Every structure is written in structure tokens, then in C-alpha cells.
Amino acid sequence: MEFTDRLEVPTAMHWHGIRNLNEMDGVPNLTQAAIALCDSFDLQTIRLATAQRADIMVEMPAGELGLEEVSTGESVGAAMLKANGLVPAMANSPAVMAWYDRPDLSGARVIDVYLEGGAIGNLLSTQFEGDVLALRDLAQAHSKLWAFNGIVGGYHHLLAYLALGEVSVLRIWNDTRWEHSMHLHGHHFWADSREFGDKVRSVLRDTYLMTAGERADLVFVANNPKMWLFHCHMMEHHASGMGAVISVT
Numbered sequence: 468m469e470f471t472d473r474l475e476v477p478t479a480m481h482w483h484g485i486r487n488l489n490e491m492d493g494v495p496n497l498t499q500a501a502i503a504l505c506d507s508f509d510l511q512t513i514r515l516a517t518a519q520r521a522d523i524m525v526e527m528p529a530g531e532l533g534l535e536e537v538s539t540g541e542s543v544g545a546a547m548l549k550a551n552g553l554v555p556a557m558a559n560s561p562a563v564m565a566w567y568d569r570p571d572l573s574g575a576r577v578i579d580v581y582l583e584g585g586a587i588g589n590l591l592s593t594q595f596e597g598d599v600l601a602l603r604d605l606a607q608a609h610s611k612l613w614a615f616n617g618i619v620g621g622y623h624h625l626l627a628y629l630a631l632g633e634v635s636v637l638r639i640w641n642d643t644r645w646e647h648s649m650h651l652h653g654h655h656f657w658a659d660s661r662e663f664g665d666k667v668r669s670v671l672r673d674t675y676l677m678t679a680g681e682r683a684d685l686v687f688v689a690n691n692p693k694m695w696l697f698h699c700h701m702m703e704h705h706a707s708g709m710g711a712v713i714s715v716t
């Protein structure tokens with residue numbers, strides 16, 4: 468896909484639900500430079516695992532658009548999209564299928580992540596750029612409100628170095644009064660979801676909504692190399708400190 472920025476500010480594009488290359492992950496200044504005004508960035512390929520489902524929304528004028536499978540080095544027509552007017556929402560969604568099983572946890576690497584902060588929370592002071600600051604000063608002077616493991620998060624905050632292929636558990640404790648939509652880039656994880664009422668269901672996700680006070684294990688195999696962001700997808704939370712990085716090598 469070709470992405471052209473016509474906004475007044477540089478931007479980038481990040482994909483959910485797709486196991487992507489690090490260079491295409493769309494995190495400015497972590498995985499790539501931001502795309503400047505009216506530059507084009509040719510996303511030539513999207514890498515999908517076997518049997519992986521991807522939801523793609525394409526806005527296009529009336530006409531046809533081809534998708535090609537290129538993993539063998541040869542282009543093979545995979546689908547032809549034909550737009551001939553506005554279409555109502557699809558009646559049938561494709562079946563949801565997991566493409567990898569929840570890994571065995573014997574010998575798994577556990578990464579504890581303690582989330583704190585926010586209004587009416589219990590975070591009184593925390594580390595920011597090497598200094599310990601009171602939450603009030605952090606909020607007023609730096610617009611920061613959240614901490615991962617006692618440190619205001621950002622690209623500098625490395626949660627873990629993981630070996631390629633290592634079975635890993637992000638053990639999250641949301642010790643705040645707020646919900647957080649935790650998103651891991653580059654990987655999908657298994658979580659025991661409490662999103663469906665009392666019945667706990669194991670789900671494969673790249674984003675998991677945690678309720679206030681919830682503890683959750685996000686279980687994954689670190690099988691996509693380089694640096695990946697782990698953050699709350701409520702963007703104002705991310706901007707004010709709720710983000711960190713894992714390294715996979």
C-alpha cells in the first residue's frame with residue numbers, strides 16, 4: 468500500500484492484527500522516521516503468518532484494486548477488490564481462528580509490569596528523566612501521569628531483553644483506578660480475558676483491555692526481532708507516560 472501524508476504534521480502508520488516487519492511498524496523514531504508532509508511511503512508487502520486473519524479497510528473510488536501474494540518471490544493474484552458503490556456492513560464476519568497455540572509456560576521468562584498513576588491513584592512520586600518528582604510536579608511541569616515499574620515510561624524505558632523465540636509473560640498489575648488498553652507491537656499474546664462477564668476465556672490478541680485493579684498475564688513467544696513498543700492505547704495515557712519497550716534479539 469502506498470501511504471501519502473497530507474496532514475500538516477509528520478505521521479506514521481501502525482497496523483493492528485498483522486504480524487509485520489519492524490521497519491513497517493510505524494512508530495516514529497523507534498522503528499522508522501516519521502513520514503513528512505506529502506512524502507510517499509510504499510508499504511510494499513505485509514507479512515502474514517499461515518492462516519492468519521487480517522482485517523483491511525480500503526477506501527477507494529469505484530473500480531478495481533488487486534491484492535497479490537508475493538511470499539514466493541513471484542506475484543500471484545490473491546484477490547480483486549471491486550468497488551461499485553457504498554456497501555452496507557457485512558452480514559457475516561469470517562470465523563476467528565488462532566494461528567498459534569498458547570505456549571507451554573515451563574521455563575518462561577516473566578516480566579513484571581506494575582502500572583500506577585493517574586488521578587485518584589496511589590502514585591505519589593516517581594522517576595522521570597533520572598529525577599524523582601512528585602506526581603503534582605510531573606503533571607504540572609511535564610504533563611506526565613503514569614509509571615511502569617516506578618518510572619515514567621517512554622522509548623528509553625526498556626522492560627526486557629528477550630531472546631528470539633523465548634516464551635515470555637508480561638505479568639501486568641493495573642494498580643490504577645482506570646481501564647487501560649494494553650497493546651504489544653510486533654506480537655500477539657494469549658490472555659485470560661475477563662471481557663466476557665464471569666466466564667474467563669483464553670484469547671489471542673495484540674491488545675487487551677484491563678479493568679481497574681486487574682492482574683493479567685500476557686503470554687507470547689518473542690519471535691519477531693528488534694525493538695517493540697508496549698503501551699496503553701488510550702493515546703493520552705501513552706503520551707503521559709504509559710509506554711515502554713521490549714527488545715527481541
Ligand SMILES: [Cu+2]
Pocket residue numbers: 646647648699700701704705709
Ligand atoms: Cu491507559
